[in-house]
Amino acid sequence: MTNTEALLEKFIEKAETEQTSCIKIDKEAFKNILREQNFDFVNLNTPFKSFNKGCEFDEAGIKNAIVGADFAIAETGTSVIDSTDEKIRLATTLAENLFIALHSSNIVAKLENIVSYMNEKNSADNAYLAFITGPSRTADIERVLTIGVHGPVSLTCYIIQDL
Amino acid sequence: MKIKQAVKKKLNDKILYTNLKNFASNYKLSRQNALSGLDFLKLRNDIYKSKDFSKEEILALFEEFKQHVEKSGCTVLHAEDGLAANRLITQICKKHNAEYVVKSKSMTSEEIKLNHYLEKQGLKPIETDLGEWILQIAGEHPSHMVMPAIHKTRQQVAKIFEKHTGEKIDPDDIDKMVKIARKYLREYYFKATVGITGANIAVASTGTIGIVTNEGNARLSSTVPPVHIVLVGYEKLVKNFSDAMKIIRLLPKSATGQNISTYVTWIKGSNPSFKSDTGNKHTYYIFLDNGRLSFFEHPFLKDALKCIRCGSCANVCPAYEMVGGHVFGDIYIGAIGLILTSMLHDEKKAKEILTLCIGCKACSFNCPAGIDLQSIISDLNVYMGKKYFINPVKKFVYSAVMKNPSVFKTAMKAAAFIQKPMLTETKENLKNLPYIPKEHNFRKLPSIKTKTFSELFKEKKLDEFKSSKKVFFYPGCAVEYFFPEIGVSMVELLQKTGYQVDIPKTQVCCGLPAIHAGDGQSGKKTILKNIKYMGNPDEYEAFLVLCPSCGMAIKEDFKKYTLDYIAEFKKSEKIGKKVMSFANFLKIQNIGFQCDGNIKYTYHTPCHQGRGLGFMPEEFLKEIFGQNFIPLKDSDVCCGFGGSFSVDYPGISSGILDKKIENILNTKADCLLTDCPGCIMQIDGGLKQKGINVKVKHLSQILNDLKMIKN
Ligand code: SF4
Ligand code: SF4
Numbered sequence: 001m002t003n004t005e006a007l008l009e010k011f012i013e014k015a016e017t018e019q020t021s022c023i024k025i026d027k028e029a030f031k032n033i034l035r036e037q038n039f040d041f042v043n044l045n046t047p048f049k050s051f052n053k054g055c056e057f058d059e060a061g062i063k064n065a066i067v068g069a070d071f072a073i074a075e076t077g078t079s080v081i082d083s084t085d086e087k088i089r090l091a092t093t094l095a096e097n098l099f100i101a102l103h104s105s106n107i108v109a110k111l112e113n114i115v116s117y118m119n120e121k122n123s124a125d126n127a128y129l130a131f132i133t134g135p136s137r138t139a140d141i142e143r144v145l146t147i148g149v150h151g152p153v154s155l156t157c158y159i160i161q162d163l
Numbered sequence: 164m165k166i167k168q169a170v171k172k173k174l175n176d177k178i179l180y181t182n183l184k185n186f187a188s189n190y191k192l193s194r195q196n197a198l199s200g201l202d203f204l205k206l207r208n209d210i211y212k213s214k215d216f217s218k219e220e221i222l223a224l225f226e227e228f229k230q231h232v233e234k235s236g237c238t239v240l241h242a243e244d245g246l247a248a249n250r251l252i253t254q255i256c257k258k259h260n261a262e263y264v265v266k267s268k269s270m271t272s273e274e275i276k277l278n279h280y281l282e283k284q285g286l287k288p289i290e291t292d293l294g295e296w297i298l299q300i301a302g303e304h305p306s307h308m309v310m311p312a313i314h315k316t317r318q319q320v321a322k323i324f325e326k327h328t329g330e331k332i333d334p335d336d337i338d339k340m341v342k343i344a345r346k347y348l349r350e351y352y353f354k355a356t357v358g359i360t361g362a363n364i365a366v367a368s369t370g371t372i373g374i375v376t377n378e379g380n381a382r383l384s385s386t387v388p389p390v391h392i393v394l395v396g397y398e399k400l401v402k403n404f405s406d407a408m409k410i411i412r413l414l415p416k417s418a419t420g421q422n423i424s425t426y427v428t429w430i431k432g433s434n435p436s437f438k439s440d441t442g443n444k445h446t447y448y449i450f451l452d453n454g455r456l457s458f459f460e461h462p463f464l465k466d467a468l469k470c471i472r473c474g475s476c477a478n479v480c481p482a483y484e485m486v487g488g489h490v491f492g493d494i495y496i497g498a499i500g501l502i503l504t505s506m507l508h509d510e511k512k513a514k515e516i517l518t519l520c521i522g523c524k525a526c527s528f529n530c531p532a533g534i535d536l537q538s539i540i541s542d543l544n545v546y547m548g549k550k551y552f553i554n555p556v557k558k559f560v561y562s563a564v565m566k567n568p569s570v571f572k573t574a575m576k577a578a579a580f581i582q583k584p585m586l587t588e589t590k591e592n593l594k595n596l597p598y599i600p601k602e603h604n605f606r607k608l609p610s611i612k613t614k615t616f617s618e619l620f621k622e623k624k625l626d627e628f629k630s631s632k633k634v635f636f637y638p639g640c641a642v643e644y645f646f647p648e649i650g651v652s653m654v655e656l657l658q659k660t661g662y663q664v665d666i667p668k669t670q671v672c673c674g675l676p677a678i679h680a681g682d683g684q685s686g687k688k689t690i691l692k693n694i695k696y697m698g699n700p701d702e703y704e705a706f707l708v709l710c711p712s713c714g715m716a717i718k719e720d721f722k723k724y725t726l727d728y729i730a731e732f733k734k735s736e737k738i739g740k741k742v743m744s745f746a747n748f749l750k751i752q753n754i755g756f757q758c759d760g761n762i763k764y765t766y767h768t769p770c771h772q773g774r775g776l777g778f779m780p781e782e783f784l785k786e787i788f789g790q791n792f793i794p795l796k797d798s799d800v801c802c803g804f805g806g807s808f809s810v811d812y813p814g815i816s817s818g819i820l821d822k823k824i825e826n827i828l829n830t831k832a833d834c835l836l837t838d839c840p841g842c843i844m845q846i847d848g849g850l851k852q853k854g855i856n857v858k859v860k861h862l863s864q865i866l867n868d869l870k871m872i873k874n
Contacts, residue, residue: 126432
């Protein structure tokens, strides 16, 4: 197994223990998904930028949203999403079902590997960055793990294989 | 005494008992899993070092942070104390014409009782963390830093929700309850003009805060309303992202045993906001002092400012597990709660609750920030003892009796005589004492033996064995007066291996009981005498103890209490390096044993054995007993003895003991081995009182009967 494959497997293992569904997919198949699934909100980078679309946000929330992650961290199964754009923040907090697209080449091993990215992003005057690991959860009632207390009730990661 | 009543009430709360007990045992497992493969000691040392700031340094970090966030038009404010912070927050809310304020869980806002203040000013703060919201609508306070409503059952929560919403709720449908909270709280994010959050970390190098949550409510509170107020204590500042990531790595693992929490949100400056008149969020940072800044200069309280608020010092605390956070702490709970109550709140209240610490050190060894909580608690106890009064009976015992070896000996001799009519048939124990309250009779106490260890040592001519290989043995009060036979076994065994064993000319208490009770003066005098009577450290290969608590006192407290005495300090430093438990010595000497019997053994690790002297003999015992050794669940959790603690709080002590006994019974072992006479007193006494036929022995007694193999 190459190092990248190992990181990918590790990421999937960790993300799945945090109730995240992981789907490995190639570019073309992913484009098909974007065509078929009628996401309320799409915010992705090239080569999927043409699918981007916005929506209105109110307390009713939205059904689903898909956003791109800049990085993913294998040791914790975490996606790193630049949410400085307010729409991304609203979409990722208010969607019932959240989908994240990430490139397998952007998976790093550890939290420490994300430090230079954090420094770079935070060199701007303002920034809002999110580490997301699984759907919104609570264990506040008798410590029973319950999903979807404020934010998404499900999280799906599309891992686009670009290597 | 108010505290004793509060304790009694909590001890009778069966719901609390079950919830905390289940939580504690699950927590230990998931934490272990989350930490597997990591170098915990290194990581926590890194965090400790990265948070080790002087007052000047923290103020410099604050300036650095401020500069960065002001660039995008945010306001950074300093709040001298809770009232100042409350006023500032109210002013901001009024300035933006807020009615509703959504709050994401923040201990700092609990600290300053923010909700109460806002409500008085006509504002409507809504807690959005599920646990906090349950407590808010029930009119209660959190009992845990991470799981605020851990003391509530699903049935209770269902009732609270029914009352609040008017809907009928099935008490077993937790999913439904969570959905209701989701529905109710969602609308408030949109109604609110202001969102208030805390911050787990403030990164000075960029001016970014980090917020750790599972529910995602901090994300909503910091996104939807047009105004964001961040309330943060100065101690949350770190230098840079490398340091921040270390905290992110250990915090959730320690807090809940999760690998990472669902959301870590990093916010810098003023971000876009469609609800804001300017198109950008109005963002305010309020840095709370409330005493913190001066404590950066305090000799022993300074370390408490390194706390990352994971709450795990409560999760592992056996005393907390019995009474919960409404008693064990004030606003902040658990071990750190005892300390922060002194620092940030009421000193008198702190003085009372500090006595709830049994001194087991579990918190210190567990803290991801490397804070030696138990030692701070012990120092605080001594401080309180000096400032307020110490129970006069105790004071008399520590100052007039225990520190004077001859008086102590006479007193014990007299007691040995007086106890005669109260002895059981075997003369090993006392009968249930008729004139003391029933709750103290949860164990059969050992009798004071008519011959002390030192007398037996002479009588059996153990002092005549001479050899060039020498060790020094410090018996401690328990071996001297209650369990002399344990000491004899050890000396005999060592002599078989060719070692000469010397003992102190005069037996003095190690000083720990006095220190623990807050009588630092007597502790110090006792220690100085001890050092005088102990042999020259250069002559001995090791200083052995059979009581790990004495060992820990010699290792840690002797140095601490001789700081003003150069020669004594030097001697205690040398002795401290050589002090070890008996089993550890055997291991180092490569001495093994052979056991053919069919008796099943298990082992209880005394608190100050594993955590004080740093040696766990389990592997060693497995080699000796093979299949017949059965590991004990939660072996290193305290047995509830804690010296005079078990007399002050018999309810807590016996509760802790009951859990230990349950685990012992589950091993189906015939004999429990341990390394501490105090633990024997407690566990053997408890088993005998319950009529359970499991033998309790000190390691030295069993090993002396086995065939020795020199490897
Ligand atoms: S003192 Fe240590 S264990 Fe306790 S809450 Fe703080 S960081 Fe956690
Ligand atoms: S030393 Fe033990 S009893 Fe005392 S606070 Fe720490 S964990 Fe609790």
